[in-house]
Amino acid sequence: MSAPNRPSSGLAPSTARGRRTRAALIEASRDLFEERGFRETRIADIAERAKLAYGTFYHYFESKEVVLNELFTSVAGEMFNASQLRDSANGDAVAKIDAVNRQYFAVAERNAWLIAVIDEVAVRDDSFRQLKLQLRDLFLRRNEANIKKLQESGAVEATVNAKIAAAALGGMVEHFTQMWFIHGVTFDREDAIHTLTFLWAQALGIAVHDNSMNFLP
Amino acid sequence: MSAPNRPSSGLAPSTARGRRTRAALIEASRDLFEERGFRETRIADIAERAKLAYGTFYHYFESKEVVLNELFTSVAGEMFNASQLRDSANGDAVAKIDAVNRQYFAVAERNAWLIAVIDEVAVRDDSFRQLKLQLRDLFLRRNEANIKKLQESGAVEATVNAKIAAAALGGMVEHFTQMWFIHGVTFDREDAIHTLTFLWAQALGIAVHDNSMNFLP
C-alpha cells in the first residue's frame, strides 16, 4: 500500500535513536489524544509535546490514524491479558465474577480515556469500529463461555441466551466504568464493584448470600 | 427590536416564513449530524440540505452547537415521556420491567444516532456532558425509585445499593441499545428484550418463571 521509496512509516526504526524518537511520538500522541481528543489533537501538538520538529512525525507515521491504530492494538492486548483470571481454580462462581470485575475496574481505570478516544472515532470510522468490536468480542466470548459452563453445570438456567447475556452483562460493566472514569459518575468503589458482582451473579440465577454484601461501608 | 441580521440564536422568528426556515435548518442539521457526525457536518452542508444560502444559517443560529443543544433538549423530553409506563397498574414486577425495556428499545431506535452524536460531543464539551448526564439522571432516578419500592415490598434485598444498581442496570440497557442501533450488534429482537428483562429482574432477586422465557426462538 505504501510507496517503497517512502520513509518506512510505521516500521520499526533501525537505530536506537530512531526507536526513542518513535516512542516519544507515540507517548505524546497518547497523552494528547486522551487530554483533548483525537480530532482536537494536531500533528503540531504531538511534535511539540515530544520535543521534536514538525516534520519528524511524518518520518514515522503516515497520519494520526496510524498512531491511534497502533496505540489501540497494543492497549487492547494489554487489557485482555490484564483481565485474565489467573488462578481461577479456587473460589466459587461469585468469587470469580468478583475477581473479573475487580480486574476490569483496574484495567479500565488505566485505559478509559483511550477507550473513549476509540469510541470517539469508531462511531464514524469503520476500521476503528471493527477494532473496537474485536476487542469487545474477546471479552464477550469469555463471558459467554463462562455462562455456558455454568449452564452445563446447572448453576444457570439453560434457557438463557448466553450470547445476549454476555453482551448485556459485559456491556453493563464496560458502560459503568466509562461513566465512572470519563464522566465522573463515581460511587464508593468497593460498593460499586460488589454491586456489579451481585447483579451479575443474581442475573444469571446464582444466589448471592447475604453476608457476602456485609462489608458495604 | 432584535438586532437585524444578527443571529437571534434560539429566538422564534416573527414571521411564518422565518419559522419554516428555522425548522428546515434544524431538520437538516439533525439528519446530517446523524448521517456523518457532528464534527464532520459543515455549515455549508446544512444550508445546502435545507436548500438555503450559507448565510441563512447564521441568521438563526450562532453555531452548530446551539442547534445540537436545541435538538437534544427537545429529544430528551420526548425520550423521557415516551418511556413513561402508562397503565403500570396491572402486571407483576417482571411485566413492568419488560414493558419499560420494550419501550426503551423503541425510543432508542428512533434516537440512537442523536444520542451517539451527543456522546461524541459530551466527552470533550462540558456543557453537553451536563446535558447528557441530566437526561441519564431522569432515567436513573426512576429506576432507583422502582428498586426502592421493590425493596420496601420485600421483593428485593434491602442490602442492595439502589443508586448503583439503577445506574448499572440502566446503563446495561442503554449500552445494549447503542451497540445495537449504532454498531450493528443485533440479535433476535424479542430474544434480546426478554433476556434484558430476565437479567434485570433476576439481578434484583426477582425470580422469573421458566415459562416466561419459553417463547424464545
Added chain:
Amino acid sequence: MSAPNRPSSGLAPSTARGRRTRAALIEASRDLFEERGFRETRIADIAERAKLAYGTFYHYFESKEVVLNELFTSVAGEMFNASQLRDSANGDAVAKIDAVNRQYFAVAERNAWLIAVIDEVAVRDDSFRQLKLQLRDLFLRRNEANIKKLQESGAVEATVNAKIAAAALGGMVEHFTQMWFIHGVTFDREDAIHTLTFLWAQALGIAVHDNSMNFLP
C-alpha cells in the same frame, strides 16, 4: 446618478413619520460612528440603535458613506458658523486671536469625534478628503485674511508667507484639540488656550504683554 424608480435615498421624506425615522437613523449613525468608528459600524448596528428594522436603513440611504457625507456637511457648516467672531470690533489683535481659539476649542469639543471619523475615512477616500480639505480651507482662508490684514496694518511683517503661516498656525490649533479630545492629551484648559493664543500672536510678531499671561494657575 440614482435610479428614478428607487426609494428616494437621501431625499427628504414627505411625511412627518418619515422625517422622524430619517432623523433617528442619522442620529444613530453619528453616535455609532463616533463610538466605534466608521468602518466598525454595521448597518445592523445603526438600525438597532435607531430601533428600526434592518431594511429601513436602505429606504433612506444608499450606504453608510452617504450618511457620513450628510453628517459632515451639516457639521462643517455648524463648525464654521460657530467659530465666527461676532463682535470682533472691540479688542486688540491678541484678544481677537484669543476669542477665536476659545471658540474653536468649544466647537472642537462638540465635534472632535466626528472630525476623527472624517479623518479616518479621508486618508483613503478621495471624496471625503476633498470635503475635509474644503472645511479646512474655510478656516485657513479666514486665518490668511486676518494675517494679511495685520500685515497691511504693519503689525505683522510683510515678508511672512500668509498662506503658509495660516496653514501652520491653524493646523497647530486643530491638531492640539484633536490630541486633546480624541487622544486624551489634556492640560489645564485656560492655560492651554492662553498658551495657544500667546504662541499664535508671538509667532506673527505681535508682542504679548506679560500680564496677559498672569492668570495662569
Added chain:
Amino acid sequence: MSAPNRPSSGLAPSTARGRRTRAALIEASRDLFEERGFRETRIADIAERAKLAYGTFYHYFESKEVVLNELFTSVAGEMFNASQLRDSANGDAVAKIDAVNRQYFAVAERNAWLIAVIDEVAVRDDSFRQLKLQLRDLFLRRNEANIKKLQESGAVEATVNAKIAAAALGGMVEHFTQMWFIHGVTFDREDAIHTLTFLWAQALGIAVHDNSMNFLP
C-alpha cells in the same frame, strides 16, 4: 522547540531562508499598508506581494496588527534617531530650530504614510494609541527641554508653559508635514520650512532677523 507550524509571532526564524521570508512579508506589508491602508490590506495581498503562499503569513505572524506593531516600533526608533541634531553646538537658537525642522521634514517624508497608517488605527485601538503617544512624547520632551533651556537663558519668557508650548509647536510641524505628504497640501518647500522655523522661533519670543526670511518668494 517552538511550536512547529504555529505562528512564532515575532520570534526570529532559525534559518536564513526563514529570515528572508519574514523580511519579505514585513516589506510587503509596509508597502501595502501605505498604499491602501491598514484595514484595506488583506493577508492575501501581503502574501501575494511577497510571492508567498497564503498560509506562510501565519507561519510568522499572528495577525496584521503584529506586523504593524513591529513596523512602527522600528520606524519610531529610526525617526527619533534621524531627527537628532548632530553638531548642535554652533549656531544660534533660530539655526537650531531650522535644522530640527529641516530634519523632521526629511524624516516625515519617508515615513508619513506609515504614520498615517498608525493614526488610522490609533483612534480605535488603545495599544496603538499608546505607541503613537510614546513616540510623540519623545519629540515633545526634547522640545520641552529646549524651551526650558531657552527660558533659563532668558531668551524665552519664564511664564510660558513649556509643556504646552512644546506640544503645540511640535504638533504644528507634525500636522503640517502630514497635510503635506498625505493630503497633498504642498507649498514651496524652502518657504514652508523657513516659515515654520520663523513661526516657531517668534512664538517663543526669539526675534528672527529680517534677512533670514529674505529669500521668500
Added chain:
DNA sequence: CATGAATGAGGCTTCATTCAT
C-alpha cells in the same frame, strides 16, 4: 412606510502534508 428574511461573496484562520536542507 416599514419589515426582516435571504443571499453569497469576501476575508480570516487552521492545519495536514510536502519538500528542500
Added chain:
DNA sequence: AATGAATGAAGCCTCATTCAT
C-alpha cells in the same frame, strides 16, 4: 535521522445588499 519552511485547500463567520410582504 531530523528539521522547519512553505503550501493551499477547507471551513468559518460577517455583513452589505436585495427582495418579498
